[in-house]
Amino acid sequence: MEDKALSEILSRIRAEAGPAQVLLSPWKRGLTLLPCWGLLLGTVLFVFGLRMDYQELGNLAGGGFSTIQVAVAYGLVTLALRSVIPGSNPSLFFASASLGAAALLHLTFALISNVLSPQRAAEGEALHLVLVCLGSTFLLGSVPLIALAVLAKRGLPIRPRLSGILLGMAAGLSSEAAWRMHCPVTSLDHVLNSHTLAILVMIVAGFVLGSAWRKA
C-alpha cells in the first residue's frame, strides 16, 4: 500500500524533480518593498515635486515620518510573507495588532503634521485635491502591491485574505509615505478622505487578491 502510493507520487513528480530555487527568508524577500518605494518616491519628487511646507515640517516630520511609515510597511510585508510559509504563520492576534498599530501610527503622523504645519485646501479645490490624492496614492500603491503579491504567490497561505490585507496595508502605507512628500495639505478632513481612504482601498484590494488566492 505504502510502496504503491510512493511509486504513484514518484511517477507524478519525476518529470519536475530538479533542484528547487529555495525562497529567501521573509525578511530578505520583504526588502523588495524598498526599491518599489524608491521608485514611488522618485516618481513623486521628480514629477510632482517636494511639498512646499517641508521647511516648516522639518526633516523628522517631513522625510522622517515617511521613512518610519515605510519601515512599518516593511514589517507588515515580512509578516505577510511569513504567513505563506507553512509552519511559520504569525498568529491572527499578532497580525491584527500589527495592522491596528500601523493604522494608529499613520493617524498620529497625520495629526502631528497638522499641528506642525496646518494647511487647508483652497476654497473650491477641496474635492479636486481629494480625488487627486486618492487616485495618486492608489495608483502608486498598486506597484508594490503587484510586486509583493507575486512574491507571496510562491507560498501556501493558510489565511489568504489576511495575507492579502497585510500586503494591501503595506502597499498603501508605502505609497502614502511617498505621496505625502508632495501633498502639503495636512487638514484632517483632507488626509482622512484621501490619503487614509486610499490606504483602505489598498486593503480592500489586498483582501480581494486574498479571496482570489483562496478560490484558485
Next chain:
Amino acid sequence: MSEEKPLIELMIAYQKGDLSAFESLYRLIRPRLRSFLLGLTLNSALADDLLQETFLQIHRSRATYQPGRNVLPWAFGVARYVFLMDRRGRVRRREDPALEPECIDIPVPHELDGVFDRDLFNKTLPLLHADQREVLLLHHVWGFSFREIGQILGIRPVTAKLRAHRGIRSLRREFERLAVTDPYPGAKFKEK
C-alpha cells in the same frame, strides 16, 4: 526533536533534486502525516487521498522550506493547507465539508501508551471540537511545543495551550460519561 537532524539533511538534499532523499523522507514522515490527517478528517479514505495530495504539494512547495528549520512543523503546515483547501472546495461545491466520522485509529507513541487507553481515546476523540482535537493531537500525540503549534495553525501559543487544556477537559468529561476512570491522573500542561 532529536529526530529532526536527519529530516533536515534529507529535506535539504531533496531540495537539491535528490529523489532518493524524498523517498526516505516519505517513509519517515508518512505515518505521522497520515495520522494527523486522520485526526482532522476522521475518515481514513479521505485522509489517504489528502496524504497523497500533501506529498504532491510538498513537492510543489519544496522551495518554501527554509533550510535548517525543523521539517515536521513545515510538513504538518503543508498537510493542514491541503486539508483546508479540500474543505473549502467542498463548501464551494456545496458538499458536506465533514464526512461521516468513522471509527479511527490514531497511532499513539510508545511513551504515551501507558497514559492513554488507546481504544477509548480513539472513540472519544471524534467527539471533541475540531480545534481542540487538532491542538490536542499535535501536542500530546506528536509532541509539538505550543509555540510550534501556534506557528502551524496561525494562533498564539497561549491559545494553543488553552485549546489543549479544554480538549483534555472535554476528554475527561467524555470518559466520565462512559464511566471510565480518569486516564490523566494529575495531568499537567507544561510548555515544551
